[in-house]
Every structure is written in C-alpha cells, then in structure tokens.
Amino acid sequence: xxxxxxxxxxxxxxxxxxxxxxxxxxxxxxxxxxxxxxxxxxxxxxxxxxxxxxxxxxxxxxxxxxxxxxxxxxxxxxxxxxxxxxxxxxxxxxxxxxxxxxxxxxxxxxxxxx
Amino acid sequence: xxxxxxxxxxxxxxxxxxxxxxxxxxxxxxxxxxxxxxxxxxxxxxxxxxxxxxxxxxxxxxxxxxxxxxxxxxxxxxxxxxxxxxxxxxxxxxxxxxxxxxxxxxxxxxxxxxxxxxxxxxxxxxx
Numbered sequence: 001x002x003x004x005x006x007x008x009x010x011x012x013x014x015x016x017x018x019x020x021x022x023x024x025x026x027x028x029x030x031x032x033x034x035x036x037x038x039x040x041x042x043x044x045x046x047x048x049x050x051x052x053x054x055x056x057x058x059x060x061x062x063x064x065x066x067x068x069x070x071x072x073x074x075x076x077x078x079x080x081x082x083x084x085x086x087x088x089x090x091x092x093x094x095x096x097x098x099x100x101x102x103x104x105x106x107x108x109x110x111x112x113x114x
Numbered sequence: 115x116x117x118x119x120x121x122x123x124x125x126x127x128x129x130x131x132x133x134x135x136x137x138x139x140x141x142x143x144x145x146x147x148x149x150x151x152x153x154x155x156x157x158x159x160x161x162x163x164x165x166x167x168x169x170x171x172x173x174x175x176x177x178x179x180x181x182x183x184x185x186x187x188x189x190x191x192x193x194x195x196x197x198x199x200x201x202x203x204x205x206x207x208x209x210x211x212x213x214x215x216x217x218x219x220x221x222x223x224x225x226x227x228x229x230x231x232x233x234x235x236x237x238x239x240x241x
Contacts, residue, residue, distance in 0.1 A: 020205060023201050024205070051165050071150075071151050075147075075148070099151075103158060106155060106158050110162035113165065
C-alpha cells in the first residue's frame with residue numbers, strides 16, 4: 001500500500017472505478033442487444049416496437065448516461081496526458097462537458113421519441 | 115539506487131523503437147475512444163434514424179447508403195469493436211488476469227484479430 005499524506009486532493013480512484021463500472025454496464029447492454037438482434041424477426045417493425053418498450057427505453061437511456069460518464073473520464077485523461085498549457089486544457093474540459101451534455105439532451109430526444 | 119538508475123541503458127532512437135503489441139492495442143484503444151467521442155452525436159443520429167417514421171426513414175436510408183457515409187460507418191464499427199474487445203482485456207488485466215508477458219502478448223494479438231474479423235463480418239452483412 002502506498003503511504004500518502006492526505007491533503008484534500010482527489011486521487012482519481014473514484015473516476016477509475018466509475019470508468020470500469022460504466023464499461024461493465026455498456027458491455028452487458030451490448031450483449032443484450034446482440035442477443036435481441038440474433039433472435040428478433042429481423043424486421044424494421046420489430047426493431048421499432050422493441051425500442052418503444054418502456055423498459056428498453058429506460059435501459060438504453062441508463063446505458064447512455066453510463067457511456068457519457070465513461071467518456072468524461074476517458075477524454076479528460078486524454079486532455080490531461082497530452083495538453084500541457086493549463087488554459088487550453090481547461091477550455092477542452094469545458095468543451096467536453098458541453099459536448100457531452102448536448103449528447104445527453106439529444107439522446108433523450110431520440111430514445112423517448114420526442 | 116541513484117547509481118543504478120544512471121547505469122540503465124537508454125534506447126531512445128525513435129526510428130528503431132517499436133511499440134510492442136500490447137502497446138499498439140492500448141494506443142488504438144485510446145484513438146478509437148477519441149474517435150467515438152467526436153462522432154457521438156452522429157451515432158445518436160444513427161439510432162434516431164433507425165427509429166424514425168416511414169418518410170424520415172427513407173431520407174435516413176439514402177444518407178447511410180452514401181459510399182462515404184458507409185466508409186465512416188465501417189470505421190465506427192471497427193472503433194467500437196476494438197474499444198470493446200480491448201476494454202474487456204483491460205478489465206481482465208485489472209483483475210490481474212493475463213498479466214504474464216506471453217499471455218499479454220497473445221491476448222493483445224487476439225484483440226486485434228477478433229475486432230478486425232468482427233468488423234469484416236458485421237460490415238459485410240450490413241454493406
């Protein structure tokens with residue numbers, strides 16, 4: 001175990017765990033979707049009816065939120081690794097947040113057929 | 115300790131350094147992730163189009179039938195497959211499974227091959 005002096009800073013363990021946990025959620029969703037695709041009648045109507053079911057919409061929206069949290073940790077890591085000027089890095093963090101919130105709003109529209 | 119570190123051989127000839135296979139999987143995981151990040155609105159659009167009403171669906175079909183769009187779709191398919199397979203491998207590594215050098219190399223090779231094969235198979239089915 002690493003002996004660290006706690007100074008109130010974050011060490012990123014929570015983000016690390018969140019990235020893994022959300023990955024598992026997405027993997028389960030993917031396997032479920034593939035299972036459906038392999039067993040469904042193979043029609044456009046079947047696909048549409050499937051995504052009109054409330055529980056599918058709930059699971060899809062939940063998975064998309066997991067995806068956005070996963071992307072946030074991953075992309076933030078990329079900016080932290082490669083972008084050294086603080087101003088630019090913060091601007092990119094801000095852009096990432098705006099981009100992902102935009103994706104969330106758009107995904108709500110698409111998933112719930114608004 | 116200090117002396118030991120100084121004696122370490124340095125090999126920083128960028129022309130000669132080759133990224134090992136697990137390193138290639140890792141950087142491709144990162145590249146595919148960034149690619150998927152920037153195309154996320156387009157991916158949501160793809161889902162939306164497949165769920166749209168009959169007349170909007172026709173427009174959607176012409177959009178995705180465009181050769182350039184198809185090429186992008188194929189790229190996205192690979193990005194997803196690689197990110198998925200490499201991600202499963204990383205999860206296993208987090209649980210200390212497959213850490214031995216030989217195993218790590220062979221699983222890295224498997225990730226590259228499987229994700230390419232799945233891209234070809236699924237892409238071929240959808241093309």
